[in-house]
Amino acid sequence: MQLRALAIVLAVVACGCSTPPEQPAAPSRQAIPALQGSYHQVRRGETLWRIAHSYGIDVATLARVNQLPNTTELAVGQQLFIPLPKESGRFLWPLRGTTRSSTVPGGVDIAATPGSLVRASRSGRVAVAAKNVPGWGKTVLLDHGDGYLSVYAGLDQVLVPAGVPVRQGMPVGSLGTRPLHFEIRYHTSVRQTLALLPSE
Template sequence: MIPKSLFLLAALALPIAPAVAAPRDETVHVVEPGETLNGIANRAGVSSEALAKANGLKAPYVVRLGQKLAIPRSRPAPVKTAAPKPDNAAAPARASGASATAKAAAAASSTAKAAIAAAGPPEQESVHVVQPGETLGGIAAAAKVPRVLIAEANGLQPPYAVRSGQKLQIPRTRRHTVKAGDTGFSISYKYAVPWEQVALANGLDPAAPVKPGQTLLIPTLLDPPPASGASVPVAAPTSAPTAAPLLAIPAPQSTPTTRSARFAWPVSGPIRRGFATGANHHDGIDIKAPEATMVRAAAAGTVRFAGMEKEQFGNLVVLDHGDGWFTAYAFLSRVTVKEGARVAAGERVGLVGSTGLAKGNELHFEVRQNGKPVDPLDELPKAP
Protein backbone atom coordinates (compact mmCIF):
# COMPACT_ATOMS: atom_id res chain seq x y z
CA MET A 1 0.00 0.00 0.00
CA ILE A 2 1.36 3.44 -0.94
CA PRO A 3 1.66 5.75 2.10
CA LYS A 4 -0.62 8.81 2.09
CA SER A 5 2.46 11.02 2.42
CA LEU A 6 3.61 9.92 -1.06
CA PHE A 7 0.26 10.91 -2.55
CA LEU A 8 0.66 14.36 -0.92
CA LEU A 9 4.21 14.83 -2.17
CA ALA A 10 3.18 13.73 -5.67
CA ALA A 11 0.29 16.18 -5.64
CA LEU A 12 2.54 19.05 -4.54
CA ALA A 13 4.99 18.24 -7.32
CA LEU A 14 2.35 18.66 -10.04
CA PRO A 15 2.31 21.99 -11.91
CA ILE A 16 -0.57 24.27 -10.99
CA ALA A 17 -2.73 25.01 -13.99
CA PRO A 18 -4.59 28.26 -14.07
CA ALA A 19 -7.73 26.54 -15.33
CA VAL A 20 -8.86 22.94 -15.78
CA ALA A 21 -10.73 21.94 -18.90
CA ALA A 22 -13.92 19.96 -18.64
CA PRO A 23 -13.25 16.16 -18.91
CA ARG A 24 -14.87 15.98 -22.36
CA ASP A 25 -12.81 18.91 -23.66
CA GLU A 26 -9.34 18.27 -22.27
CA THR A 27 -6.63 16.94 -24.59
CA VAL A 28 -4.14 16.04 -21.83
CA HIS A 29 -5.15 14.49 -18.51
CA VAL A 30 -2.95 14.21 -15.41
CA VAL A 31 -3.76 11.04 -13.45
CA GLU A 32 -5.11 11.71 -9.97
CA PRO A 33 -5.24 9.37 -6.91
CA GLY A 34 -7.61 6.42 -7.33
CA GLU A 35 -8.18 6.88 -11.07
CA THR A 36 -8.11 4.03 -13.57
CA LEU A 37 -7.81 4.00 -17.35
CA ASN A 38 -11.47 3.01 -17.77
CA GLY A 39 -12.67 5.78 -15.48
CA ILE A 40 -10.60 8.44 -17.29
CA ALA A 41 -11.81 7.20 -20.68
CA ASN A 42 -15.46 7.25 -19.61
CA ARG A 43 -15.25 10.79 -18.28
CA ALA A 44 -13.37 12.00 -21.36
CA GLY A 45 -15.93 10.44 -23.70
CA VAL A 46 -13.42 8.19 -25.51
CA SER A 47 -12.93 4.43 -25.58
CA SER A 48 -10.40 2.88 -23.21
CA GLU A 49 -8.83 1.07 -26.19
CA ALA A 50 -8.24 4.35 -28.03
CA LEU A 51 -6.83 5.97 -24.89
CA ALA A 52 -4.46 3.05 -24.27
CA LYS A 53 -3.32 3.05 -27.91
CA ALA A 54 -2.72 6.81 -27.94
CA ASN A 55 -0.41 6.49 -24.93
CA GLY A 56 1.32 3.20 -25.81
CA LEU A 57 -0.13 1.39 -22.76
CA LYS A 58 0.00 -2.39 -22.52
CA ALA A 59 -2.26 -4.79 -20.61
CA PRO A 60 -3.28 -4.64 -17.77
CA TYR A 61 -3.31 -0.89 -18.60
CA VAL A 62 -2.22 0.37 -15.17
CA VAL A 63 -1.81 4.14 -14.86
CA ARG A 64 0.25 5.89 -12.21
CA LEU A 65 -0.27 8.99 -10.14
CA GLY A 66 0.86 12.16 -11.98
CA GLN A 67 1.13 10.43 -15.36
CA LYS A 68 0.14 12.64 -18.33
CA LEU A 69 -2.20 10.95 -20.78
CA ALA A 70 -2.93 12.31 -24.23
CA ILE A 71 -6.68 12.26 -24.90
CA PRO A 72 -7.29 11.28 -28.55
CA ARG A 73 -9.77 13.78 -29.95
CA SER A 74 -11.21 13.43 -33.44
CA ARG A 75 -10.35 16.27 -35.80
CA PRO A 76 -13.13 18.80 -36.33
CA ALA A 77 -15.20 18.09 -39.38
CA PRO A 78 -14.85 20.58 -42.30
CA VAL A 79 -17.32 23.42 -42.27
CA LYS A 80 -20.19 22.85 -44.66
CA THR A 81 -22.50 25.41 -46.22
CA ALA A 82 -25.60 25.96 -44.20
CA ALA A 83 -28.39 23.64 -45.19
CA PRO A 84 -31.85 25.07 -45.77
CA LYS A 85 -33.91 25.32 -42.62
CA PRO A 86 -36.18 22.33 -42.12
CA ASP A 87 -39.86 22.85 -42.54
CA ASN A 88 -42.22 22.76 -39.60
CA ALA A 89 -43.12 19.12 -40.24
CA ALA A 90 -39.50 17.92 -39.84
CA ALA A 91 -38.97 19.68 -36.50
CA PRO A 92 -41.49 17.58 -34.56
CA ALA A 93 -39.95 14.43 -36.05
CA ARG A 94 -36.48 15.43 -34.77
CA ALA A 95 -37.95 16.29 -31.39
CA SER A 96 -39.72 12.94 -31.30
CA GLY A 97 -36.44 11.14 -32.10
CA ALA A 98 -34.58 13.03 -29.38
CA SER A 99 -37.36 12.21 -26.93
CA ALA A 100 -37.15 8.51 -27.81
CA THR A 101 -33.38 8.55 -27.33
CA ALA A 102 -33.75 10.22 -23.94
CA LYS A 103 -36.37 7.68 -22.90
CA ALA A 104 -34.13 4.79 -23.96
CA ALA A 105 -31.22 6.22 -21.98
CA ALA A 106 -33.44 6.68 -18.93
CA ALA A 107 -34.70 3.12 -19.24
CA ALA A 108 -31.14 1.77 -19.49
CA SER A 109 -30.14 3.79 -16.42
CA SER A 110 -33.18 2.51 -14.53
CA THR A 111 -32.35 -1.09 -15.49
CA ALA A 112 -28.75 -0.69 -14.32
CA LYS A 113 -29.89 0.81 -11.01
CA ALA A 114 -32.38 -2.01 -10.53
CA ALA A 115 -29.66 -4.63 -11.16
CA ILE A 116 -27.38 -2.98 -8.61
CA ALA A 117 -30.21 -2.79 -6.07
CA ALA A 118 -31.10 -6.45 -6.65
CA ALA A 119 -27.51 -7.46 -5.88
CA GLY A 120 -27.96 -6.12 -2.34
CA PRO A 121 -25.78 -3.75 -0.33
CA PRO A 122 -21.99 -4.01 -0.87
CA GLU A 123 -21.42 -5.48 2.60
CA GLN A 124 -23.66 -8.46 1.77
CA GLU A 125 -22.97 -9.33 -1.88
CA SER A 126 -20.97 -12.46 -2.62
CA VAL A 127 -20.21 -11.55 -6.26
CA HIS A 128 -19.34 -8.01 -7.32
CA VAL A 129 -19.36 -6.70 -10.90
CA VAL A 130 -16.64 -4.05 -11.26
CA GLN A 131 -17.98 -0.64 -12.24
CA PRO A 132 -16.01 1.97 -14.25
CA GLY A 133 -13.46 3.77 -12.09
CA GLU A 134 -13.51 1.20 -9.26
CA THR A 135 -10.35 -0.19 -7.67
CA LEU A 136 -9.80 -3.34 -5.62
CA GLY A 137 -9.17 -1.25 -2.49
CA GLY A 138 -12.45 0.62 -2.90
CA ILE A 139 -14.39 -2.58 -3.53
CA ALA A 140 -12.84 -4.22 -0.44
CA ALA A 141 -13.67 -1.19 1.73
CA ALA A 142 -17.31 -1.16 0.56
CA ALA A 143 -17.67 -4.93 1.00
CA LYS A 144 -15.93 -4.79 4.42
CA VAL A 145 -13.64 -7.66 3.42
CA PRO A 146 -9.80 -7.47 3.54
CA ARG A 147 -8.38 -6.68 0.10
CA VAL A 148 -5.86 -9.53 0.32
CA LEU A 149 -8.69 -12.09 0.71
CA ILE A 150 -10.52 -10.82 -2.39
CA ALA A 151 -7.24 -10.90 -4.33
CA GLU A 152 -6.53 -14.49 -3.25
CA ALA A 153 -10.11 -15.67 -3.90
CA ASN A 154 -9.92 -14.38 -7.49
CA GLY A 155 -6.31 -15.24 -8.28
CA LEU A 156 -5.30 -11.59 -8.69
CA GLN A 157 -1.62 -10.69 -8.86
CA PRO A 158 0.11 -7.36 -8.04
CA PRO A 159 -0.67 -4.58 -8.83
CA TYR A 160 -4.19 -6.05 -8.34
CA ALA A 161 -5.76 -4.19 -11.28
CA VAL A 162 -9.45 -4.88 -11.96
CA ARG A 163 -11.39 -4.12 -15.13
CA SER A 164 -14.88 -2.81 -15.74
CA GLY A 165 -17.41 -5.65 -15.99
CA GLN A 166 -15.14 -8.17 -14.23
CA LYS A 167 -16.92 -10.44 -11.74
CA LEU A 168 -15.16 -10.77 -8.39
CA GLN A 169 -16.02 -13.40 -5.80
CA ILE A 170 -16.31 -11.80 -2.35
CA PRO A 171 -15.23 -14.26 0.37
CA ARG A 172 -17.64 -13.72 3.25
CA THR A 173 -16.42 -14.37 6.77
CA ARG A 174 -17.77 -16.14 9.82
CA ARG A 175 -16.83 -15.38 13.41
CA HIS A 176 -15.58 -17.70 16.14
CA THR A 177 -15.18 -16.78 19.80
CA VAL A 178 -12.27 -18.71 21.28
CA LYS A 179 -13.22 -20.92 24.23
CA ALA A 180 -11.03 -22.52 26.87
CA GLY A 181 -9.29 -25.53 25.34
CA ASP A 182 -9.48 -24.22 21.77
CA THR A 183 -6.33 -24.41 19.66
CA GLY A 184 -5.52 -23.13 16.22
CA PHE A 185 -5.76 -26.68 14.94
CA SER A 186 -9.16 -27.43 16.51
CA ILE A 187 -10.60 -24.17 15.11
CA SER A 188 -9.07 -24.92 11.71
CA TYR A 189 -10.55 -28.41 11.70
CA LYS A 190 -13.99 -27.25 12.81
CA TYR A 191 -14.36 -24.77 9.94
CA ALA A 192 -12.33 -26.73 7.34
CA VAL A 193 -10.06 -23.72 6.79
CA PRO A 194 -6.25 -23.97 7.12
CA TRP A 195 -5.07 -22.20 10.28
CA GLU A 196 -2.57 -20.15 8.26
CA GLN A 197 -5.53 -18.59 6.37
CA VAL A 198 -7.39 -17.83 9.62
CA ALA A 199 -4.25 -16.24 11.10
CA LEU A 200 -3.72 -14.17 7.92
CA ALA A 201 -7.30 -12.86 8.01
CA ASN A 202 -6.84 -11.77 11.63
CA GLY A 203 -3.27 -10.45 11.40
CA LEU A 204 -1.98 -13.11 13.81
CA ASP A 205 1.25 -15.05 14.07
CA PRO A 206 0.25 -18.63 13.06
CA ALA A 207 2.61 -20.02 15.72
CA ALA A 208 1.11 -17.94 18.57
CA PRO A 209 -1.54 -19.57 20.83
CA VAL A 210 -5.14 -18.33 20.73
CA LYS A 211 -6.68 -16.67 23.79
CA PRO A 212 -10.10 -17.45 25.34
CA GLY A 213 -12.60 -14.70 24.56
CA GLN A 214 -10.77 -13.69 21.38
CA THR A 215 -13.07 -13.18 18.35
CA LEU A 216 -11.67 -14.53 15.09
CA LEU A 217 -12.82 -13.94 11.53
CA ILE A 218 -13.06 -17.27 9.67
CA PRO A 219 -12.55 -16.61 5.96
CA THR A 220 -14.54 -18.53 3.38
CA LEU A 221 -12.19 -20.18 0.92
CA LEU A 222 -13.43 -20.15 -2.68
CA ASP A 223 -12.27 -22.23 -5.58
CA PRO A 224 -10.26 -20.15 -8.06
CA PRO A 225 -12.38 -18.82 -10.97
CA PRO A 226 -12.37 -20.96 -14.15
CA ALA A 227 -10.15 -19.93 -17.04
CA SER A 228 -11.71 -17.64 -19.63
CA GLY A 229 -14.03 -19.62 -21.87
CA ALA A 230 -14.03 -22.68 -19.61
CA SER A 231 -17.39 -24.19 -18.80
CA VAL A 232 -18.45 -24.54 -15.18
CA PRO A 233 -19.95 -27.95 -14.34
CA VAL A 234 -23.31 -27.83 -12.57
CA ALA A 235 -23.83 -30.49 -9.94
CA ALA A 236 -27.02 -32.48 -10.19
CA PRO A 237 -29.30 -32.30 -7.14
CA THR A 238 -28.66 -35.08 -4.65
CA SER A 239 -31.13 -36.81 -2.38
CA ALA A 240 -30.80 -36.67 1.38
CA PRO A 241 -27.91 -38.90 2.51
CA THR A 242 -30.09 -40.73 5.04
CA ALA A 243 -32.10 -42.21 2.14
CA ALA A 244 -29.07 -44.17 0.93
CA PRO A 245 -29.13 -47.92 1.73
CA LEU A 246 -26.70 -49.29 4.29
CA LEU A 247 -23.53 -50.65 2.73
CA ALA A 248 -21.76 -53.68 4.12
CA ILE A 249 -18.12 -52.76 4.83
CA PRO A 250 -15.48 -55.50 5.03
CA ALA A 251 -12.99 -55.65 7.90
CA PRO A 252 -9.64 -53.96 7.11
CA GLN A 253 -7.73 -57.02 5.97
CA SER A 254 -5.10 -57.59 3.31
CA THR A 255 -7.72 -58.39 0.69
CA PRO A 256 -6.54 -57.64 -2.86
CA THR A 257 -8.20 -54.58 -4.39
CA THR A 258 -8.47 -53.37 -7.94
CA ARG A 259 -6.80 -50.05 -7.14
CA SER A 260 -4.30 -48.58 -4.73
CA ALA A 261 -6.14 -47.01 -1.76
CA ARG A 262 -4.61 -44.21 0.29
CA PHE A 263 -6.22 -45.35 3.56
CA ALA A 264 -7.51 -48.57 5.16
CA TRP A 265 -10.92 -49.05 6.80
CA PRO A 266 -10.74 -47.95 10.45
CA VAL A 267 -13.58 -50.29 11.55
CA SER A 268 -15.89 -52.91 10.02
CA GLY A 269 -19.63 -52.33 9.73
CA PRO A 270 -22.49 -50.91 7.62
CA ILE A 271 -22.50 -47.21 6.67
CA ARG A 272 -25.49 -45.49 8.31
CA ARG A 273 -24.86 -42.13 6.60
CA GLY A 274 -22.58 -41.30 3.69
CA PHE A 275 -20.59 -38.26 2.60
CA ALA A 276 -22.65 -35.40 1.13
CA THR A 277 -22.22 -31.80 0.00
CA GLY A 278 -24.70 -28.95 -0.39
CA ALA A 279 -27.54 -28.08 1.98
CA ASN A 280 -27.47 -31.52 3.64
CA HIS A 281 -23.69 -31.64 3.81
CA HIS A 282 -22.02 -34.39 5.81
CA ASP A 283 -18.23 -34.21 5.93
CA GLY A 284 -17.57 -37.92 6.50
CA ILE A 285 -19.21 -41.33 6.85
CA ASP A 286 -20.88 -42.88 9.91
CA ILE A 287 -20.03 -46.59 10.31
CA LYS A 288 -22.14 -48.68 12.68
CA ALA A 289 -20.29 -51.07 15.00
CA PRO A 290 -20.76 -52.60 18.46
CA GLU A 291 -19.73 -50.49 21.45
CA ALA A 292 -16.04 -50.77 22.40
CA THR A 293 -15.06 -52.15 18.98
CA MET A 294 -11.40 -51.21 18.28
CA VAL A 295 -10.94 -48.25 15.94
CA ARG A 296 -7.69 -48.46 14.00
CA ALA A 297 -5.53 -45.79 12.34
CA ALA A 298 -6.30 -45.69 8.62
CA ALA A 299 -2.60 -44.99 7.92
CA ALA A 300 0.56 -44.11 9.82
CA GLY A 301 0.61 -40.59 11.19
CA THR A 302 0.96 -38.18 14.10
CA VAL A 303 -1.84 -37.49 16.60
CA ARG A 304 -2.76 -33.80 16.29
CA PHE A 305 -5.84 -33.89 18.55
CA ALA A 306 -7.00 -36.41 21.12
CA GLY A 307 -9.80 -35.50 23.49
CA MET A 308 -13.37 -34.27 23.89
CA GLU A 309 -14.99 -31.95 21.33
CA LYS A 310 -18.29 -31.01 22.99
CA GLU A 311 -20.27 -29.48 20.12
CA GLN A 312 -20.62 -32.44 17.73
CA PHE A 313 -17.75 -34.94 17.62
CA GLY A 314 -17.62 -36.11 21.22
CA ASN A 315 -14.39 -38.02 21.88
CA LEU A 316 -12.25 -37.27 18.84
CA VAL A 317 -8.86 -38.27 17.43
CA VAL A 318 -7.27 -36.46 14.47
CA LEU A 319 -4.23 -37.89 12.67
CA ASP A 320 -1.83 -35.97 10.44
CA HIS A 321 -0.51 -38.16 7.60
CA GLY A 322 1.62 -35.49 5.90
CA ASP A 323 1.22 -33.72 2.54
CA GLY A 324 -1.95 -32.01 3.78
CA TRP A 325 -3.84 -35.28 4.50
CA PHE A 326 -5.73 -35.79 7.80
CA THR A 327 -8.17 -38.39 9.11
CA ALA A 328 -10.58 -37.96 12.01
CA TYR A 329 -12.25 -40.56 14.26
CA ALA A 330 -15.24 -39.28 16.27
CA PHE A 331 -18.10 -40.46 18.55
CA LEU A 332 -15.56 -42.62 20.43
CA SER A 333 -16.40 -44.05 23.85
CA ARG A 334 -12.71 -43.84 24.71
CA VAL A 335 -9.54 -42.30 23.26
CA THR A 336 -6.48 -44.57 23.56
CA VAL A 337 -3.71 -42.34 22.14
CA LYS A 338 -2.15 -39.07 23.27
CA GLU A 339 -1.63 -35.85 21.35
CA GLY A 340 1.78 -35.74 19.63
CA ALA A 341 2.20 -39.54 19.53
CA ARG A 342 3.25 -41.37 16.38
CA VAL A 343 0.96 -44.24 15.40
CA ALA A 344 1.39 -47.01 12.86
CA ALA A 345 -1.19 -48.03 10.27
CA GLY A 346 -3.74 -50.33 11.95
CA GLU A 347 -2.77 -49.26 15.48
CA ARG A 348 -5.67 -48.73 17.89
CA VAL A 349 -6.62 -45.06 18.42
CA GLY A 350 -9.90 -45.51 20.33
CA LEU A 351 -13.07 -47.51 20.89
CA VAL A 352 -16.45 -47.17 19.18
CA GLY A 353 -19.02 -45.27 21.24
CA SER A 354 -22.01 -42.94 21.10
CA THR A 355 -20.63 -39.57 22.25
CA GLY A 356 -21.24 -36.22 20.53
CA LEU A 357 -24.06 -36.26 17.96
CA ALA A 358 -23.93 -40.03 17.40
CA LYS A 359 -27.23 -41.81 16.62
CA GLY A 360 -26.11 -44.94 18.42
CA ASN A 361 -22.85 -46.87 18.62
CA GLU A 362 -20.96 -45.79 15.52
CA LEU A 363 -17.76 -44.24 14.22
CA HIS A 364 -17.80 -40.91 12.41
CA PHE A 365 -14.81 -41.05 10.03
CA GLU A 366 -13.52 -38.11 7.99
CA VAL A 367 -10.75 -37.58 5.44
CA ARG A 368 -9.47 -34.07 4.69
CA GLN A 369 -6.89 -32.70 2.28
CA ASN A 370 -5.50 -29.21 2.91
CA GLY A 371 -8.39 -28.49 5.26
CA LYS A 372 -11.17 -29.50 2.83
CA PRO A 373 -13.41 -32.57 3.36
CA VAL A 374 -12.93 -35.44 0.90
CA ASP A 375 -15.31 -38.36 0.42
CA PRO A 376 -13.64 -41.19 2.39
CA LEU A 377 -15.01 -43.79 -0.06
CA ASP A 378 -12.76 -42.29 -2.75
CA GLU A 379 -9.67 -42.98 -0.63
CA LEU A 380 -10.59 -46.39 0.86
CA PRO A 381 -10.41 -49.87 -0.72
CA LYS A 382 -13.47 -50.86 -2.68
CA ALA A 383 -15.69 -53.61 -1.22
CA PRO A 384 -15.13 -56.93 -3.04
Protein backbone atom coordinates (compact mmCIF):
# COMPACT_ATOMS: atom_id res chain seq x y z
CA MET A 1 0.00 0.00 0.00
CA GLN A 2 2.78 2.44 0.93
CA LEU A 3 4.79 1.81 -2.24
CA ARG A 4 1.66 2.35 -4.31
CA ALA A 5 0.90 5.53 -2.39
CA LEU A 6 4.38 6.88 -3.04
CA ALA A 7 3.96 6.12 -6.73
CA ILE A 8 0.83 8.30 -6.63
CA VAL A 9 2.75 11.15 -5.03
CA LEU A 10 5.59 10.91 -7.55
CA ALA A 11 3.05 10.82 -10.37
CA VAL A 12 1.60 14.07 -9.03
CA VAL A 13 5.06 15.62 -9.18
CA ALA A 14 5.59 14.38 -12.70
CA CYS A 15 2.38 15.95 -13.97
CA GLY A 16 2.94 19.17 -12.04
CA CYS A 17 -0.32 18.85 -10.09
CA SER A 18 -0.83 19.12 -6.34
CA THR A 19 -3.45 19.84 -3.76
CA PRO A 20 -2.56 22.68 -1.38
CA PRO A 21 -3.86 22.62 2.17
CA GLU A 22 -6.43 25.09 3.39
CA GLN A 23 -4.64 28.24 4.45
CA PRO A 24 -5.42 30.23 7.60
CA ALA A 25 -5.84 33.96 7.44
CA ALA A 26 -2.48 35.70 7.28
CA PRO A 27 -1.53 37.08 10.71
CA SER A 28 -0.38 40.63 11.19
CA ARG A 29 3.39 40.74 11.49
CA GLN A 30 5.71 43.36 12.85
CA ALA A 31 8.45 44.75 10.65
CA ILE A 32 11.55 42.56 10.83
CA PRO A 33 15.01 43.21 9.38
CA ALA A 34 15.84 41.49 6.09
CA LEU A 35 16.50 38.04 7.52
CA GLN A 36 15.55 34.63 6.19
CA GLY A 37 13.11 32.82 8.43
CA SER A 38 9.52 32.00 9.28
CA TYR A 39 6.91 32.87 11.90
CA HIS A 40 5.77 30.94 14.95
CA GLN A 41 2.45 31.58 16.68
CA VAL A 42 2.74 31.21 20.44
CA ARG A 43 0.50 28.52 21.91
CA ARG A 44 -0.77 28.23 25.46
CA GLY A 45 1.92 27.00 27.85
CA GLU A 46 4.86 27.72 25.55
CA THR A 47 7.93 29.54 26.83
CA LEU A 48 10.56 31.39 24.86
CA TRP A 49 13.12 28.72 25.83
CA ARG A 50 10.89 25.92 24.58
CA ILE A 51 10.25 27.69 21.27
CA ALA A 52 13.94 28.49 20.76
CA HIS A 53 14.92 24.91 21.59
CA SER A 54 12.40 23.46 19.13
CA TYR A 55 13.97 25.51 16.30
CA GLY A 56 17.57 24.89 17.39
CA ILE A 57 18.40 28.53 18.14
CA ASP A 58 19.39 30.25 21.37
CA VAL A 59 16.99 32.27 23.49
CA ALA A 60 19.07 35.47 23.31
CA THR A 61 18.92 35.48 19.50
CA LEU A 62 15.18 34.88 19.47
CA ALA A 63 14.59 37.67 21.99
CA ARG A 64 16.85 40.09 20.10
CA VAL A 65 15.35 39.68 16.62
CA ASN A 66 11.83 40.03 18.07
CA GLN A 67 12.79 42.98 20.28
CA LEU A 68 11.37 41.33 23.40
CA PRO A 69 12.06 43.39 26.54
CA ASN A 70 10.84 40.61 28.82
CA THR A 71 11.63 37.03 27.82
CA THR A 72 9.23 35.57 30.39
CA GLU A 73 6.08 37.26 29.10
CA LEU A 74 4.57 35.82 25.92
CA ALA A 75 0.96 36.22 24.82
CA VAL A 76 -1.02 33.35 23.33
CA GLY A 77 -1.31 34.04 19.59
CA GLN A 78 1.75 36.30 19.53
CA GLN A 79 3.80 36.03 16.33
CA LEU A 80 7.54 35.44 16.73
CA PHE A 81 10.00 35.68 13.86
CA ILE A 82 12.27 32.62 13.73
CA PRO A 83 15.55 33.31 11.91
CA LEU A 84 16.88 30.37 9.94
CA PRO A 85 20.50 29.27 9.93
CA LYS A 86 22.54 29.64 6.76
CA GLU A 87 22.02 26.93 4.16
CA SER A 88 24.42 24.05 4.83
CA GLY A 89 24.17 22.53 1.34
CA ARG A 90 23.55 19.06 2.74
CA PHE A 91 20.51 17.24 4.04
CA LEU A 92 19.71 17.74 7.71
CA TRP A 93 17.41 15.81 10.04
CA PRO A 94 13.83 17.05 9.58
CA LEU A 95 12.97 16.05 13.13
CA ARG A 96 14.82 14.86 16.21
CA GLY A 97 13.41 11.75 17.78
CA THR A 98 13.65 7.97 17.86
CA THR A 99 14.42 6.36 14.51
CA ARG A 100 12.68 3.18 13.43
CA SER A 101 13.14 0.90 10.47
CA SER A 102 10.80 1.69 7.60
CA THR A 103 8.71 -0.65 5.48
CA VAL A 104 10.06 1.25 2.47
CA PRO A 105 13.71 0.20 1.90
CA GLY A 106 16.00 3.20 2.28
CA GLY A 107 13.50 5.35 4.15
CA VAL A 108 13.40 6.09 7.86
CA ASP A 109 10.58 6.54 10.37
CA ILE A 110 11.09 9.05 13.19
CA ALA A 111 8.94 9.05 16.33
CA ALA A 112 8.76 12.19 18.45
CA THR A 113 6.41 14.14 20.72
CA PRO A 114 3.06 14.97 19.06
CA GLY A 115 3.06 18.56 17.89
CA SER A 116 6.78 18.57 17.10
CA LEU A 117 7.67 20.60 14.03
CA VAL A 118 8.93 18.87 10.91
CA ARG A 119 11.42 21.03 9.04
CA ALA A 120 12.76 21.10 5.48
CA SER A 121 15.84 18.90 5.27
CA ARG A 122 17.22 21.09 2.47
CA SER A 123 16.04 24.18 0.66
CA GLY A 124 13.74 23.57 -2.27
CA ARG A 125 10.23 24.01 -3.65
CA VAL A 126 7.05 22.41 -2.34
CA ALA A 127 6.11 20.06 -5.18
CA VAL A 128 3.29 18.34 -3.28
CA ALA A 129 1.23 19.36 -0.25
CA ALA A 130 -1.34 16.58 -0.09
CA LYS A 131 -4.07 16.10 2.49
CA ASN A 132 -4.77 12.41 2.11
CA VAL A 133 -2.32 10.15 0.30
CA PRO A 134 -3.48 6.52 0.74
CA GLY A 135 -1.35 4.82 3.36
CA TRP A 136 0.58 8.02 4.08
CA GLY A 137 -1.99 10.61 5.15
CA LYS A 138 -0.88 14.23 4.97
CA THR A 139 2.31 14.43 2.94
CA VAL A 140 4.76 17.08 1.77
CA LEU A 141 7.26 16.49 -1.02
CA LEU A 142 10.08 18.94 -1.68
CA ASP A 143 11.91 19.24 -5.00
CA HIS A 144 15.48 20.38 -4.39
CA GLY A 145 16.15 21.30 -8.00
CA ASP A 146 19.07 18.94 -8.59
CA GLY A 147 17.19 15.68 -9.07
CA TYR A 148 16.81 15.09 -5.34
CA LEU A 149 13.41 14.95 -3.63
CA SER A 150 12.55 14.64 0.06
CA VAL A 151 9.31 13.09 1.32
CA TYR A 152 7.64 13.94 4.64
CA ALA A 153 4.66 11.64 5.24
CA GLY A 154 2.30 10.87 8.11
CA LEU A 155 1.98 14.52 9.17
CA ASP A 156 -0.71 15.79 11.48
CA GLN A 157 -0.67 19.23 9.82
CA VAL A 158 0.73 20.55 6.55
CA LEU A 159 2.12 24.03 7.10
CA VAL A 160 3.14 24.99 3.55
CA PRO A 161 1.15 25.27 0.29
CA ALA A 162 2.27 23.67 -2.95
CA GLY A 163 4.46 25.72 -5.26
CA VAL A 164 6.25 27.90 -2.71
CA PRO A 165 10.01 27.90 -2.07
CA VAL A 166 11.19 26.89 1.38
CA ARG A 167 14.57 27.26 3.03
CA GLN A 168 16.38 24.58 4.94
CA GLY A 169 15.05 24.42 8.49
CA MET A 170 11.68 26.02 7.71
CA PRO A 171 8.69 24.13 9.18
CA VAL A 172 6.74 22.20 6.55
CA GLY A 173 4.44 20.31 8.89
CA SER A 174 3.85 19.06 12.41
CA LEU A 175 3.77 15.58 13.88
CA GLY A 176 0.77 13.76 15.25
CA THR A 177 0.73 10.46 17.12
CA ARG A 178 2.23 8.46 14.25
CA PRO A 179 5.94 8.60 13.33
CA LEU A 180 7.17 10.77 10.50
CA HIS A 181 8.09 8.77 7.42
CA PHE A 182 11.04 10.47 5.75
CA GLU A 183 12.75 9.62 2.47
CA ILE A 184 15.41 11.14 0.26
CA ARG A 185 15.00 10.21 -3.39
CA TYR A 186 17.01 10.84 -6.52
CA HIS A 187 14.42 11.21 -9.25
CA THR A 188 12.17 8.19 -8.57
CA SER A 189 14.72 6.00 -6.78
CA VAL A 190 14.87 6.02 -2.99
CA ARG A 191 18.38 6.51 -1.60
CA GLN A 192 19.79 5.20 1.66
CA THR A 193 18.34 8.11 3.61
CA LEU A 194 20.31 7.54 6.81
CA ALA A 195 23.58 7.64 4.87
CA LEU A 196 22.75 11.14 3.58
CA LEU A 197 21.95 12.54 7.04
CA PRO A 198 24.54 13.72 9.59
CA SER A 199 25.37 11.35 12.44
CA GLU A 200 23.31 12.08 15.54
